[in-house]
Each structure stands twice: as C-alpha cells, then as structure tokens.
Amino acid sequence: MVGIRKRGEDIRQFILNNVEHNPKDIVALTSRAYDISRQAVNKHIKRLVEKNALLERGATRNKRYILHPLVKWEHIYTLNGTLAEDAVWRGDISEFINDLPDNVIDIWHYGFTEILNNAIDHSSGTQVHIQITKTATTTEIVIYDDGEGIFKKIQRELELSDERHSVLELAKGKLTTDPDNHTGEGIFFSSRMFDDFAILSGSVCFSHKHDQVEDWILERQKFQSGTGVFMVLFNNTARTPKSVFDKFTSGDDYGFTKTVVPVRLTQYGHDNLVSRSQAKRLLAGVEKFETVIFDFDNVETIGQAFADEIFRVFKLQQPDMELIYLNSNEQVTQMITRALSRE
Known part of the structure; x- marks a missing residue:
C-alpha cells in the first residue's frame, strides 16, 4: 500500500514539475x-485541481492546465532614506517563505536582501515595487525600482562603452561602483543561487539559469526604465x-577567488x-581572482591577437593566476593552443 501511495505522489509531482x-x-x-x-x-490531475495545486482552463480538446498561485502578493515601498531590507524581509516577506525548507529560506533571505539593498543604496529611485508569486513547485519574487537603471549607472560611473559592457563586468563578479560600502559580490552569488535569475534594465536583459554555465545578454527594442530583477526558485x-x-x-574565510567569464x-x-582591445575588455577586473575560467560556449571563432592577449600576454603579467578555458570548438582551441605554445 505504501508503494502505491508513493508512486501516486511521484506521478503528481511529475505533473506539477x-x-x-x-x-x-x-x-x-x-x-x-x-x-x-x-x-x-x-x-x-483532478486530485491536484481539487487541492488547488492546478487550475483548469478551456474545455475538451482545448483544455490546458496551469499551476495555481498559492500566494499572489505585491506592495510598493517609498525609497525615502529610511527603508531597510532586513525590516521588509522580517515584516512582509518571510511569512510567505517560512513554510519552505530551511535551505530554501536561506537562499531567499540572502538573495532578497541583497537585491533590495541594491535598489535602496544605488538606484536613485523614488519607489520600489515587490511582487511574490508562489505555486506548489516554485516561488518567484520580482523587485522593480524606478531609478536610473543598473546597467546605465555602471556604464556611466565606470565610463564603459555601452550597457552591454556593464553586463559583462557584472557577470564576472566583484564589480561595485561603491567600493567603500559594497564588495560587488551580491548580485553574482544571487544569480548563481536561483533556478532562474534575470535583470532587465534599459534595452538589455541579463539572464542566468542554474542548469547552464553561461550567462545571456538579450537586447530589447523597447526601452525599460529603472531596474527589474526576477528571481525564481x-x-x-x-x-x-x-x-x-x-x-x-x-x-575558511570564503575568499571569492574563482570566477567564470562568459566570453560570448x-x-x-x-x-x-x-x-587585442576586445581581449582587454574581457580581462578587465579579472586580476582580482586566483582562478579565471573562460567559457567559450557559443563562440564560433576567435582571432590570433585576441587569443594571444589572453593566454600569453596576460598570463605573463599574472604568472600565479590559473587560466582555464572550456566549451571551445576546434577553431577556438587551435588559436588558444597556438598562444599557449608561445609562452
């Protein structure tokens, strides 16, 4: 009997997933x-509908099912200099999360407070809008501020070429426009903790999924003011x-010593x-790490100068740093091997 019950639970969980x-x-x-x-x-499925885990839409051949939101909540906070991320977590957010496993609560506590703190300290906005959607399988929190926009701010303060360059620097980790008060690690680690993490600002979207090594930049024709951060777990x-x-x-001190750089x-x-200028843009800031992993996924080809600047010139400048490359095709591997052979 226990085995039958367990199989039924597995089937229903498969449906939900x-x-x-x-x-x-x-x-x-x-x-x-x-x-x-x-x-x-x-x-x-009928049992899941009765338990409010699924919603039924349409009829007969057009029938489809969607996850039933167990929680649907949103609130707008004023960025008036007194808002504190820990107070918002304790007072409003944690009650929707506290029935989840401890490790899941810990991830949400870290990610939510890091992202809200960024909006409070760096957005220069007037308000922040927070939304929570919780189903039987996932929880999503969206934090949107009406400020300058994270990529535009990074571009302006670091004098970068455009907003896409801001995303590249953000993807490396340790990027901050306020080094006296922030390490720049919060967004990097938050993006790696969630199953789906995205930042939408201006005409650029940065996205990282947990089951993928690489990050993605998506460009939009429609301009998005402020900054929206989407976290799903x-x-x-x-x-x-x-x-x-x-x-x-x-x-033991958890020094942030390794980073993965999406070359694409x-x-x-x-x-x-x-x-070489493209290579130098890729290398900017990586001297802060002991190990740098260059991910060449979706890079079809590289030139000799690009490879030489990274794997010979830079390596000579940083002899104690470990440089690793992965996901390179035959052409890219040949260029890298040629540069390494000239060390």
Missing part, C-alpha cells in the same frame, strides 16, 4: 513517462547558499573576437 512547459499535453507526457492510461493521469531544491559559495571561494558577452552584434 512539467505542467508549466507542457500545459496542453501534460496528460500524454505523464502517460508515456509512467506507462499508465490517460484516464489514470486525469484522475491524478524551486520550493524543494536541495541547493544551499554554502554549496554555491563553495564553487567560487576557497579557504564580449561580442557586440555580429562582431568576431579578433582584436
């Missing part, structure tokens, strides 16, 4: 996955803040990575 991306064919998908009839699947994830810190730190973010439009 997959319905978001398969709202119309979740019955067929579940039927194939567990080798059961569509009628049996429909019984499990599975309610039953086994991830912990410590497990994320351990990937990029070393020693250096490309503007259809430009190929061929010049």
Whole structure:
C-alpha cells in the first residue's frame, strides 16, 4: 500500500514539475513517462485541481492546465532614506517563505536582501515595487525600482562603452561602483543561487539559469526604465547558499577567488573576437581572482591577437593566476593552443 501511495505522489509531482512547459499535453507526457492510461493521469490531475495545486482552463480538446498561485502578493515601498531590507524581509516577506525548507529560506533571505539593498543604496529611485508569486513547485519574487537603471549607472560611473559592457563586468563578479560600502559580490552569488535569475534594465536583459554555465545578454527594442530583477526558485531544491559559495571561494574565510567569464558577452552584434582591445575588455577586473575560467560556449571563432592577449600576454603579467578555458570548438582551441605554445 505504501508503494502505491508513493508512486501516486511521484506521478503528481511529475505533473506539477512539467505542467508549466507542457500545459496542453501534460496528460500524454505523464502517460508515456509512467506507462499508465490517460484516464489514470486525469484522475491524478483532478486530485491536484481539487487541492488547488492546478487550475483548469478551456474545455475538451482545448483544455490546458496551469499551476495555481498559492500566494499572489505585491506592495510598493517609498525609497525615502529610511527603508531597510532586513525590516521588509522580517515584516512582509518571510511569512510567505517560512513554510519552505530551511535551505530554501536561506537562499531567499540572502538573495532578497541583497537585491533590495541594491535598489535602496544605488538606484536613485523614488519607489520600489515587490511582487511574490508562489505555486506548489516554485516561488518567484520580482523587485522593480524606478531609478536610473543598473546597467546605465555602471556604464556611466565606470565610463564603459555601452550597457552591454556593464553586463559583462557584472557577470564576472566583484564589480561595485561603491567600493567603500559594497564588495560587488551580491548580485553574482544571487544569480548563481536561483533556478532562474534575470535583470532587465534599459534595452538589455541579463539572464542566468542554474542548469547552464553561461550567462545571456538579450537586447530589447523597447526601452525599460529603472531596474527589474526576477528571481525564481524551486520550493524543494536541495541547493544551499554554502554549496554555491563553495564553487567560487576557497579557504575558511570564503575568499571569492574563482570566477567564470562568459566570453560570448564580449561580442557586440555580429562582431568576431579578433582584436587585442576586445581581449582587454574581457580581462578587465579579472586580476582580482586566483582562478579565471573562460567559457567559450557559443563562440564560433576567435582571432590570433585576441587569443594571444589572453593566454600569453596576460598570463605573463599574472604568472600565479590559473587560466582555464572550456566549451571551445576546434577553431577556438587551435588559436588558444597556438598562444599557449608561445609562452
């Protein structure tokens, strides 16, 4: 009897985990996955609808299912110099999170307070809008401020070429426009803790998904004022803040010593990575780390000067630094190998 009950729980959890991306064919998908009839699947779905875990939309052949929001909450706060991220967490946010596992609460506590603090200290806005949507499988929190915009601010204060360059610097970690009060690590670690993390500002969107090594820059034609940060986390994830810190730190003091640099973010439009100036843009700030991993995913080709500047010239300047490359195709690997052979 216990085995039957456990199988039923597994089937219902499968439905919940997959319905978001398969709202119309979740019955067929579940039927194939567990080798059961569509009628049996429909019984499990009916139970989830009755428990308010799923919502049913449409009828007969147009029927689809979506996750039922267990929590839908939003509030606008005034950025008047007195707002404190820990007070907002304790007073308003934690009550929606406190029924989740301790490790999940810890991730939300870290990520929420880091991102809200950035809006309070750096946005130069007048208000911040916070939204929470919680379902049976995930929780999403959106924090939006009406300030200058994070990428535009970084571009202006660091005198960068454009907002895309701001995203590249942010992706490396340790970037801050206020070094006396901030380490610049909060956004980097927050982006690695969540299953889906995105920052939308101006005409640029920075995105990181937990199951992918690389970061993404997406450009929009429509301009977005202020800064919107979107964080999504599975309610039953086994991830912990410590497990994320351990990937990029070393020693008992948790020194932030390692970073992954998505090389693709250096490309503007259809430009190929061929010049030393492009390589120097990629290398800016990485001397703060002991280990730098260059991720060449989705980079089709690089030039000799680009490879030489990173893997010979820079390496000679930083002999104690460990430089690692991954996800390189045959052409890119050949260029890197040629540069290394000239050390």
